Amino acid sequence: MQSLNIIGAGRVGRTLGRLAVGSGAYRVVDCLARSLASATVAVDFIGAGRACLALDGLQPADLWLLTVPDDAIAGVAQALLASGVVRPGCVVFHASGAAEAELLAPLRAAGAYVASLHPAFSFADPARAVEQFAGTMCALEGDAVACVALRDFAAAIGARPFALAPGGKAAYHAALSVASNYLVTLTDMARQLARQGGVDEQLLPALLGQLMQGSLANALSMGPQAALTGPVVRGDVATVARHLAVLPANWQPAYRALGERTVALAGERLSADAQQRLLALLQG
Secondary structure, three states: EEEEEOOOOOOOHHHHHHHHHHOOOOEEEEOOOHHHHHHHHEEEEEEEEEEEHHHHOOOOOOOOEOOOOHHHHHHHHHHHHHHHHOOOOOEEEEOOOOOHHHHHHHHHHOOOOOEEEOOOOOOHOOOOOHHHHOOOOOEEEEEEHHHHHHHHHHHHHOOOEEEEEOOOOOHHHHHHHOOOOOOOOOOOOOHHHHOOOOOOEEEEEEEHHHHHHHHHHHHHHHHHHHHHHOOOHHHHHHHHHHHHHOOOHHHHHHHHHHHHHHHHHHHHHHHHHHHHHHHHHHHO
């Protein structure tokens, strides 16, 4: 059974710690948080470990999980190195979606292997997260030895690990933001435009929800190009012009940029003439 220390025992740390203990393959040794009260809450939730307040008081462990804010990762890595508690051969990893494992690079001087493991999951409520975590995709990047260890860790807690390309963390996180955050923004834009067209507020979930869910399902199953429908892929320049005429001025750049990308996605489904006329309108 491998040992695990958790630094920054908030919602993510608590969830992963409890899942690790529940797997039977890991034992949590120490949990460190900003306050003893927070560390104690984490230990109670995880069901194992010791609440700690100081880095130099932590016991050795095979795995070290940092679930601190992104802008604190590098500082904690330096403090860990200075504390002397990290032993050669251990794996130190963080769970940030945007930051790369290289923030932990100073710890290589102590003989540690470094990596990141990012679960594509919302940890709003740890108790609920534990129940729903099975099958979660986890992105891995960093030292090869560390990634092998984290594949085993991810599998043990019920996740589906996969590797990112070297230097690919920013593009990966941008993909998640576009798929999640911007989908919400587009939903808001669609709702406002529908209201502008006179659609009753109560009809919006059914009107837009069915269309968006169907489009998303098709794009995921058939591929974006095959799933594409609408005025752009039909080469309907007049309709696109009417859209631009009713859009608020500050929304036009977004519509034009998405329209250009849609022309590119449509590819050979559009004639060369239609592509040129659409791009002239969208770039005008």
